[in-house]
Amino acid sequence: MQRDKGFTLIELIAIILITSIGAIGLSRLSGNVNVGLATATNVQVMSQHAQACAERIIATRRDFGFSSVKLTTSMCNPAPSGYTRLVSMPATYSGSGACPSGATCRDITVTVCANTSATCVGVMKSAIVQLLVSY
Secondary structure, eight states: OOOOSSOOHHHHHHHHHHHHHHHHHHHHHHHHHHHHHHHHHHHHHHHHHHHHHHHHHHHHHHHHOTTOTTOOTTTTOSOOTTOEEEEEOOSSOOOSSOOOTTOEEEEEEEEEESSOSSOOTTSOEEEEEEEEEEO
C-alpha cells in the first residue's frame, strides 16, 4: 500500500503552534527595541539642548567677560517644550576640575531632564560640566 505524500493534520497543527510561539517571542523583542530607540532619541535631544545652552554660556563669556552679570542661571530660558533646563553657576569655584595656577576658574553645570518639574531628581537627564578659566 502506497502512502499519500503530504502532512497530516496533527503535523500541521504542531507547525502552526511552534511558529506562533516564535512569532510571540519576536514581537516582544521588537517592542523592547522600540522602547530602547525612543529612550536613545530622548537622551540625544536632551544632550543637544544642554549643548546649545553650554555654547550660549561660552559665547556670552567671550563677548561680555568672565564675571559678566549676563552669566546667569536663567540665561538659557525658556526651556524647550517638555524639558527642564537647569544651569548651576556657583559664584566661587567649587573644584570640580583642575584650575591652572594663577587663573580664576568657574565651573558651570547645564542639566536637561525630560520633564517639566522644577528639579531633575529621579528622572532621565543629560548634563554638561564646563570649566571657565580667566587668566
